[in-house]
Amino acid sequence: MFNDNNNLKRSVGQMERHAFDNFDSFDPEMYDPEMYDASSATDPNFYDDENDNYTLADGYTQMNKMTKKRRMANSPLAQVDIIITSNTGASATTVELFNYLRSNTIIRNTVYNATTFEPQTLDKTVNFASANSSILSDAQMIYWRSDGSLVYNKTAGSGTSLGTATVVISCPQVPFRVLHEATRNNALYIEKFRLSVGATAQTGQFDNTITYFKNTFLGGTKSNQIAPRSEFKPNQFQSTIIDVPAKITVDAETGLSLLINAQATLTMTTFFRFIRGNETGFNF
Numbered sequence: 001m002f003n004d005n006n007n008l009k010r011s012v013g014q015m016e017r018h019a020f021d022n023f024d025s026f027d028p029e030m031y032d033p034e035m036y037d038a039s040s041a042t043d044p045n046f047y048d049d050e051n052d053n054y055t056l057a058d059g060y061t062q063m064n065k066m067t068k069k070r071r072m073a074n075s076p077l078a079q080v081d082i083i084i085t086s087n088t089g090a091s092a093t094t095v096e097l098f099n100y101l102r103s104n105t106i107i108r109n110t111v112y113n114a115t116t117f118e119p120q121t122l123d124k125t126v127n128f129a130s131a132n133s134s135i136l137s138d139a140q141m142i143y144w145r146s147d148g149s150l151v152y153n154k155t156a157g158s159g160t161s162l163g164t165a166t167v168v169i170s171c172p173q174v175p176f177r178v179l180h181e182a183t184r185n186n187a188l189y190i191e192k193f194r195l196s197v198g199a200t201a202q203t204g205q206f207d208n209t210i211t212y213f214k215n216t217f218l219g220g221t222k223s224n225q226i227a228p229r230s231e232f233k234p235n236q237f238q239s240t241i242i243d244v245p246a247k248i249t250v251d252a253e254t255g256l257s258l259l260i261n262a263q264a265t266l267t268m269t270t271f272f273r274f275i276r277g278n279e280t281g282f283n284f
Contacts, residue, residue: 148175
C-alpha cells in the first residue's frame, strides 16, 4: 500500500509539471521556408510528445497525426482579402491581427506604438489628451465599427465627427470582426499570403516584416518573422504584388503584427483552411 501511494504521488507530480512548467508543449509551427517539409504541409506540430516526465500511450501520437491530416484534407481551401488602409500623416502604425485572448482590441498593448493605443473600454471613454476634459474622445482609440471593420484612430474628432487620421482593417468577403471572432474556438491554417499595394510608390510596405507570435493565456510568448521582400523573385515583372508562403496556424493564442506605412493600402489575400476546434486534431 505504501509503494502504491508513492507511485500515485509521483504520477500526480509528473502531470502537474507537464501542465504548467513548459508553455512550449503546445507550440504553433513557426514560419521557416528553408526548413519547410512539403510532406508535412498539412501537419502543424502542436504537441510535443517527447516532453520530459510524460509518456503517451502507444499509437496515440500517430493516431492524432492521422486525424489532423484527415481533417486538413477534408477542409476546403478558402480565400479572403484583409485590407489595411492607412489615412494617417507621416508616421507608420503597427497593427495586430487576431490574437483573440490577448487582442489589443480588448487589452492595452504598450509594445507596439510610442503613443499607446487604447482599446475602447469604459475607463477610456474620456478625453485623456486634455487633463481638464471629461468629454468622450476617440483619440488614440482602437474600436470596432458597426460594419465589422477595425479602426486605429490617432486624433480626436470634432463635434459629431470621428477622427479621420486612421488605419482601418476590413474584409470585403466577410466582416473582419467575424474572422477575428472565429479564431476564438477554431483554427485557421494559413497556406500563403498574397500581398499587394495600391501603387508603385507604396512598395516600401514590402520591406516591413510580419511577426507571427504565440501568446498563451498564462503569459508565455514566442514569435518568428516573415520577410515579404525575400519572396520577391528577380524575374518578377509585377512590382506591387508578392506571394508569401506561410504554413502557419492562427487560433485563440496566436496572431500577427505588422507595421503599416503612412498613406499605404495593403491587401493581404489570405489562403487558408478552416478547422473547427482549436488545437487541430485533438478530439477529447
